[in-house]
Amino acid sequence: xxxxxxxxxxxxxxxxxxxxxxxxxxxxxxxxxxxxxxxxxxxxxxxxxxxxxxxxxxxxxxxxxxxxxxxxxxxxxxxxxxxxxxxxxxxxxxxxxxxxxxxxxxxxxxxxxxxxxxxxxxxxxxxxxxxxxxxxxxxxxxxxxxxxxxxxxxxxxxxxxxxxxxxxxxxxxxxxxxxxxxxxxxxxxxxxxxxxxxxxxxxxxxxxxxxxxxxxxxxxxxxxxxxxxxxxxxxxxxxxxxxxxxxxxxxxxxxx
Amino acid sequence: xxxxxxxxxxxxxxxxxxxxxxxxxxxxxxxxxxxxxxxxxxxxxxxxxxxxxxxxxxxxxxxxxxxxxxxxxxxxxxxxxxxxxxxxxxxxxxxxxxxxxxxxxxxxxxxxxxxxxxxxxxxxxxxxxxxxxxxxxxxxxxxxxxxxxxxxxxxxxxxxxxxxxxxxxxxxxxxxxxxxxxxxxxxx
Numbered sequence: 522x523x524x525x526x527x528x529x530x531x532x533x534x535x536x537x538x539x540x541x542x543x544x545x546x547x548x549x550x551x552x553x554x555x556x557x558x559x560x561x562x563x564x565x566x567x568x569x570x571x572x573x574x575x576x577x578x579x580x581x582x583x584x585x586x587x588x589x590x591x592x593x594x595x596x597x598x599x600x601x602x603x604x605x606x607x608x609x610x611x612x613x614x615x616x617x618x619x620x621x622x623x624x625x626x627x628x629x630x631x632x633x634x635x636x637x638x639x640x641x642x643x644x645x646x647x648x649x650x651x652x653x654x655x656x657x658x659x660x661x662x663x664x665x666x667x668x669x670x671x672x673x674x675x676x677x678x679x680x681x682x683x684x685x686x687x688x689x690x691x692x693x694x695x696x697x698x699x700x701x702x703x704x705x706x707x708x709x710x711x712x713x714x715x716x717x718x719x720x721x722x723x724x725x726x727x728x729x730x731x732x733x734x735x736x737x738x739x740x741x742x743x744x745x746x747x748x749x750x751x752x753x754x755x756x757x758x759x760x761x762x763x764x765x766x767x768x769x770x771x772x773x774x775x776x777x
Numbered sequence: 778x779x780x781x782x783x784x785x786x787x788x789x790x791x792x793x794x795x796x797x798x799x800x801x802x803x804x805x806x807x808x809x810x811x812x813x814x815x816x817x818x819x820x821x822x823x824x825x826x827x828x829x830x831x832x833x834x835x836x837x838x839x840x841x842x843x844x845x846x847x848x849x850x851x852x853x854x855x856x857x858x859x860x861x862x863x864x865x866x867x868x869x870x871x872x873x874x875x876x877x878x879x880x881x882x883x884x885x886x887x888x889x890x891x892x893x894x895x896x897x898x899x900x901x902x903x904x905x906x907x908x909x910x911x912x913x914x915x916x917x918x919x920x921x922x923x924x925x926x927x928x929x930x931x932x933x934x935x936x937x938x939x940x941x942x943x944x945x946x947x948x949x950x951x952x953x954x955x956x957x958x959x960x961x962x963x964x965x
Contacts, residue, residue, distance in 0.1 A: 527942035530949070531927055534920070560949040562895050563956060564921065570897040571922035576808040576825065577818075584826045585800060588833055592793045759819045767864070 529553055534564055579750065583689050590690065639682050640691040663722045666709040670729055673702040677737045677761070681744040684754050696757055703764030706730065710768055727769055734765050785846050789836050796836075800829060803847060807854050810923035814858045814914070816903045824861060828854045848932035851923055855915070855933055895956065905955045913948035916941060 533546035543561045547554040635644035635651065652672055659665045676699035683692040710726065713719050741758045745751040787795035807828050812821040831853050839849055897905075906914045912934070919930040931941045 527939075527946045530946055531942050534945075535926070538924070559953050559957070560946075563949055563953045566895040566897045566956075567902055567917060567921040567952065570899050570902040571809045571813060574809050574812055574899050574922075576805060576822070580822050580826075581804060584804075584829060585797070587826070588796065588800060588829055589793060591830070591833055592791060592796060756819045756822065760823070 526553065526556065530557065530560060533557060533561055537561065537565060537568075577752070579689075579752075583693065586690060587693060640679055640695060641683075641686075641688065662709045663713065663719060663726060666706045666726055667729065669702040669705045670726070670733055673699055673706075673764075674733055674737060676702065677740060680754075680757055681740055684744055684748040684750075684757075687749055689750070689753060692753060692757075696760060699757075700760060700764060703761070703768060707764070707768040730765060730768060734761075737761065781846055782841055785836075785839065785841065789839070796833065799846070803850055804829070806847075806923050807850060810851065810918050811854055811858060812899065813903050813906065813918045813922040815861060816900075820861060824854065824857045827857055831857075844932055845929050847923075847925060848929045851919060851925060851929070851933045897956070901956075905952055908955050909948055909951055912944050913951060916944050917948050917952065920945060 529550055533541075533550070536546055537543070543558065543565060546561060547558055550557060635642075635647035638644040638648050652668075652675075656665055656668055656672075659668050676695050679695045680692055680699065683689075683695060706726075710723060713723050738758065738761070741754055741761065745754045748754060781799075784795050784798055788799055804825070808821060808825045811824045811828070812818070815821050815824065828850065832850055835853075839846070844852075906917055909917065915934060916930060919925045919933055920927070923930075925933065927938050927941050927945070931938045934941060936944070
């Protein structure tokens with residue numbers, strides 16, 4: 522029984538992957554050569570076109586570094602935990618205790634000082650904790666979205682700062698946080714699209730977004746001239762644009 | 778195969794060196810596959826990074842039986858690419874305009890005499906792939922950009938090897954027609 526053409530073609534493709542030339546494959550199946558040849562040529566050209574593409578070395582290195590950091594963190598997580606001071610407390614009590622602590626600390630001015638801190642400052646974790654509390658305390662999802670707009674502004678400032686310093690590891694984390702804010706805003710706008718009662722608030726939120734976008738976009742563009750790797754900031758800008766396009770809907774376009 | 782199985786087991790035990798080796802072996806192939814599917818460097822970089830971060834996160838749930846590691850990894854990449862296009866279609870972003878496709882493909886070759894020296898770059902290949910069906914585009918991406926075997930590609934696509942071979946044949950016939958429309962058709 523004649524072998525199916527698909528099997529012959531596949532065998533030739535595998536042989537070519539192992540280094541055989543088109544002619545060698547055709548010589549094995551002379552009776553099917555006329556049919557095989559154009560397909561093998563196209564396959565070879567496709568393979569060559571793909572293999573000519575290489576990831577940027579700095580991107581590959583950055584991803585490797587990110588993975589190694591996470592492996593290291595996970596390794597620490599899997600180590601047996603030491604007894605925690607608050608381990609016996611229910612979750613709600615820990616939240617209340619954290620809030621009280623943050624407001625006590627706020628009295629000393631630490632929170633105020635942390636609000637302008639950058640990701641490589643010691644006060645930065647306080648800034649993030651305060652932001653989480655702000656989000657929790659905001660009532661209603663549109664108010665939460667407005668807080669997220671402000672927090673996105675902060676992330677942009679941090680990204681510009683980190684790009685200037687060439688700290689790509691922290692920049693990637695800031696970018697992830699920025700994406701989180703943008704997705705949260707998008708979800709709120711989507712969820713409220715068909716609710717007539719809140720349309721005024723949604724429109725005001727969108728206007729705020731557009732205003733902030735214009736300012737942040739020029740900040741990022743301006744910073745590309747002051748960094749050794751402008752590619753990173755171009756990627757940030759693209760992600761930021763995608764986030765805004767996602768939030769404002771398909772009818773809205775970012776002008777270049 | 779045994780070596781890779783050992784490597785995966787060690788990576789599951791969070792040995793950085795083992796995960797590092799898997800990363801080096803698969804990174805470029807995943808990137809090429811994603812690049813051919815999304816056609817944009819920034820998106821390809823984002824998605825490739827996510828593939829490996831997701832792989833790291835879910836490695837504990839991976840079981841060797843029935844699914845080669847490469848297929849598992851490409852399955853993650855495939856799902857992320859599908860999510861990417863879903864999101865893009867919500868934004869109604871045009872992929873590549875039809876006239877742009879024609880122009881890029883025309884630049885490759887349409888002369889039968891040059892089929893033997895057919896040369897493509899990634900842009901022309903992805904423009905040509907735009908005209909394939911989803912399944913055809915997927916098999917071309919997995920086989921020629923990802924470098925997977927038919928057996929591995931079948932696992933990613935959830936199809937039998939026979940079905941994948943048929944799909945591969947159809948995809949190559951269509952690609953040939955797109956890239957070299959004036960070459961005479963031969964029926965076996």
